[in-house]
Every structure is written in structure tokens, then in C-alpha cells.
Amino acid sequence: MRPSFKLYQSGLLAYKKENGIIQFLLITSRKSKKWIIPKGYIDSALTPFESAQKEAYEEAGIICKNNEKMIGEWWIQKKYGKNVVVVYCAEIVKELDQYPERNERVKKWFSSEEALKETQGSELSVILKKALTVI
Numbered sequence: 001m002r003p004s005f006k007l008y009q010s011g012l013l014a015y016k017k018e019n020g021i022i023q024f025l026l027i028t029s030r031k032s033k034k035w036i037i038p039k040g041y042i043d044s045a046l047t048p049f050e051s052a053q054k055e056a057y058e059e060a061g062i063i064c065k066n067n068e069k070m071i072g073e074w075w076i077q078k079k080y081g082k083n084v085v086v087v088y089c090a091e092i093v094k095e096l097d098q099y100p101e102r103n104e105r106v107k108k109w110f111s112s113e114e115a116l117k118e119t120q121g122s123e124l125s126v127i128l129k130k131a132l133t134v135i
Helices: 048-060 112-118 123-134
Strands: 005-018 021-028 039-041 062-064 069-078 081-095 107-111
Touching: 005 048, 005 062, 005 123, 021 048, 021 112, 021 123, 039 048, 048 062, 048 081, 069 123, 081 123, 107 112, 112 123
Parallel strands: 005 081
Antiparallel strands: 005 021, 005 039, 021 107, 062 081, 069 081
């Protein structure tokens, strides 16, 4: 029997406010093309929040404020064990045209209502609802 592992990832739910309306940035996953947030395994040289910021830059070309607002977590069951994804919420400061994964994913800004509809029934939907209470 293979031992089970628990691995940690961090993700960043980026938002902006335009004309009083909250918008969330979602990106597509590489394989399933589902709407997700930038996330990845936590770099041992970085804090979980710094690692989430790094993933947001690489996967979506965004730079966010340095306000560590952890808003939740979820578990993903994998073959080798569980991934725990810790999620931070941060307001965007800058959106770049050039970034490492720009040709690998689609990114899109959604109103909070649209984002909740697109992620309905998922763990991300719960995170989005929680974010709306802290923004």
C-alpha cells in the first residue's frame, strides 16, 4: 500500500471594484478548461501568500496589494493523497500584457454574480461567497 501525503498549495482570488461593482478574475485550468483561480504548490522560499502572488503573476499576469487576507481553504483528493489549497483574497494593483502562461490559459473578469454562476456547486463558489463578506 502506498503512503498517503498531504501537500499544500496556495491560491489568490483577485478582485477589483469598478463603478461600485466587485469583479473577480478567474482563469481556465490547463486540462479541463474550468474556471479557477491562480494557484500552485507553495514555494519553500516563500510564505503561502507570496507563493499565491507568484502564481497570480505567472498564470494571470496580475499584481495585487500586499494584504494577507486568507479567506478559506479546500481539499482536493489526488491519487497520492490530499492537496490543501489555502486561498487569499487581494485587490489588483496592475494587470500585465506579458506574463509566463499568457498562451496557456484564458483569463476573464466576472461580476460577483457571474463568478458565482460559473463556479456553482464547487469549493470555489464557497470561497467567492466568503470573499464578498470581507471585501
